[in-house]
Amino acid sequence: MKGSTAYRSIQQRGLHIGLLPETAAAVNPSTPITLDHDLDVLPEAGRRLTVSQYAGHVEDLAARLWAGGVRPGEHVVIYKRANADHWMLACAVSRIGAVVVNLSPALDAATVGVLLGRLGRPTLLTDGPTLDRLAGVELAGLTRRVVTSAGDRPGTVSLTALAGAPRVRPVLRGLDEAAVITHTSGTTGIPKLVVHTPRTQAVRLVPQWRLLALMRRRETVAIHVPFVHSRMVAAMSLALLKQYPVLLLRESDPAVVAEHLLAHRPAFVEALPNSLMEWEQLTRDPRMPFASVKVFSSTFDAIHPSTMSRLLKSSARRGALFFQIYGQSEVGPAVGRAYLRPFAHKANGRCVGWPMPRGAARIRVVGQGGKRPSERHPGRIEVAWPGLAQTYHGEQERYDSNRRGEWWGTGDVGYVTRLGCLHLLDREVDMIPGVRSSLQIEDVVLGALEELSELVVVQGPAGEAVPVVCTHDDTPLDAERWRTAAAAFPQLADPVQIPQAELPRTATLKVQRLELARRFTRPPGQSPAHRPGPAGPAPRPTDDPKG
Template sequence: MPKNPRPKNIGLLFEHYAGSPAPEWHLDIPFSIAPDTRTHDATSLANLVSDMSGRLKAAGLRRGDRVALVKNNHLDTIVLAAAVARLGALPAMITSTFDSETLARMMPRLEPKLLVASEEVLGAADRAGIKLVDKSTRVVCVDGAPDSPSGVTPLAEFAGADVPQPDIVDNSDPMLCTHTSGTTGVPKFVAHSANTLLGVLSKLETLRIPFLSTRPDDTIASCIAFVHSRAVTWTFAQFALPPAKAVVLSQADPSTVVETLSKHRPTTLEACPNIYQLWEHLIRTNPELFTNIRAYLSTFDAIHPSTVRAFMAATKRRGAVWGQSWGQSEIGPATLAVYPKRKVMRSEGSRGGPITNNVGRPIPFVTRIRVVDPETRKPKRRGQRGLVLIRTKGRCLTYLGEPERHREKDWDGWWNTGDIGVHTRTGSLEILDREVDSIPGMSSLELESLLIERLEPVTEAIVLGNPNGLPLPVVSTYDGSPLDPQEWRRATADLPELDEPRVIPWEDFPRTGTWKVRRPQLRNRMLNSEETFGTGRWT
């Protein structure tokens, strides 16, 4: 059973809670590192961390080394990261959705002693003729497939290694690396300490928020990117305020989601905004999955009001709420908005910006907001748009290998988020655009929400600023069919003038590990140009 004080270092987190009776952990698919079961408890997870730390030490990992963890999306990425941190080494959790070329460009910044990756990642690089790391880095395959490229050691080869004693780093030193989404270029490694990550960024998890906080009888399901710092604080939350069940949805595929949630009906559901969009048809085909949900949560990106309304209409819980957290990998959650069901349903067709553009108020005792002029850095008045700055004790330590880029975003102790927004007169924050994606006189986020709301067949909409012409809408539809021209004119009659829409399949939108659309790649494909109205100086 856990004893106080709670450790801040992830390397000690799991064994601190070993023996706790709750939650039961239920997986949609087994871990790569433990392929024989879909269920775990606190003790079995703690044993996995210890086992993996022994294996990694046997593979040559030592205190002060760095490790690249690149595998399919699942909670065992965090288990492996905890095992690395337990040895006093620095884990970097990296999404396997990056192509081999991007991964190879990231590695020199990390200089890993070990690359721990899935066979799929290693095989793709081998087929492309790309060396992910040089000869100084040992390569270990987590799933040990027999057709792994030469020079790769299966993780299973180290099974049975002696479990070392914990040897963690100081709480102020780098403990774990995640990375930025890479929507605007090669991702940056974001280094957090135990103090900044579990010492500060986890505070939102333990705040007692009416209707949103975890209850002992809850079944909490989560479909997020488990390489993100959000996944670390989510994992912490399941131990700190345990529900009855924690359901891990590593796969966004609707058929897998239906199978898992049919067995474990959630009372709280968290997913990335684009995943909710992907699942909207499940409200019609499998409505029973959502009837008992009392709280939804979305993070990572803006979510469209029409998506929120669709899921809120599906639950039978009268007091249901939707929580939206806004922040960045570098600073963690900066604001929280809670939308009651009644307010969400009444917002349809209302004038003004989409309700979900208002991302709420700063996290109490953690963050402060300032909106400034991008050129002069002078504060804007409440209600005026500008560049959003955040002050928080949970800010990351540095960008690994790129300290100058980190310093450029530090404006006298305030973190430049690179987002354009409005600090309202009531103290909340409205997000309008990324600065690099901004379009003069409008908000692409608002336009995209309106297009999805007004055009029933549309499942995704991205509006690309075009300095050489009209803004270009790129959309997908349920069945891939073209949009009706009359419906398009009706839906856009009161909007700024837009170019003719281009329809592409949903799966053809280039996406990050958190399913955000990579706008630069989409712009290059659609417009054959990388030119934008924004400067991109703070991405």
């Protein structure tokens, strides 16, 4: 079976991740999958696998889950330490017809308890250390059973103890039945559970299949994406069906990443925007760890032009490009744009791309207050196509309130240019009076000040625009350089510098802007807190971050 034949078959019957490794092995059983860490569930498997071996492990784990009592149609929540075995276990759950529910290990116990309650006593698949984090959650009343992926705990089903269970035939979900549930980033509160079906997952592969056509040879694809995210489904599916060797990265430390890039020389790198910002320092490494990269790709969040430019200049490949995809968990890939090395530094970071051709998503911008959407009067960005998520599990009314017929409201604000480019200005909930676009300010100032590792503009207690800055190695910010770089934005208050480690983040490393803004809210009955200058101490939070 050729990769293109397998792809066409998936488009017809839907994407079932439980069958994906087996399907990929039928295309090319020797395709290598390399990890930068050991699998918790199968430490003896090692860090170098073929896709055929990977498929065998999925079949084995599916048999163990069946022997442990998991049956078709059940929700199985996978909540464990970050490890590549998460995706392997998700494939195993799917293979026996159960519904995969991926929860990020970054979620706190209280949030996990709420989500378990929405799912109606699911099976919980976890590990010992993560189970300890849930000590305050009444799991007996919230779950049907608890399965441990490694080791043994009293009152749980141990996958280790079920080794050697007889293999079972795969069970497929219906084309429009829930198959995989992921969650939103939780930037504004308790995350929503986003339901994906075999149909919606297959549809989302269409525009990205064409992107990988840019790679003429079967070179290594390096993937640094949260194992729990819906993006991981597409990334792994596309790489395996295209028969590309895969390097799965868990570690984000630049020094560690550099060693793996040098050892495997990937031609394609997909990573989180904030990870790529952290890896910018590798562009100065004389060993040139990015020299082999033909295509950089990123989704989840808009990325700054300065970051793209530095990465592209560090590649030695002719015609290297950065491909940015704009989308979200509910939507999948909505629009995209390629940036080339000579022009990336001049790019307008707010232009996130054009609709992709043939079978991809459609975009519209809906005006507000009766005004035609434009740069001066941005509107609400909406998306329509068969790849939209089916619902929010347990929150149908909330889902329906955000959908107008076939159109889904992204919660973002922007406009479309005469050339058809979608410009993203801000999230609706993050808009600040008197500020056209916080993201645009961040693009410009980050491009001017290389010493900044992060800049986030949030709303202060009096409605002012507060720039929160982080620098490399927490070096004190030069006040004069800041004033020069920010001169075009007189609406900005004085900058507040904090260590980058103190930025509240989501599971995909997005900054929780509303939570960061809350740090500037003074407690009732108290005098306003002192606003530190550029080199001052971090502001103290006034309430706890949400998941």
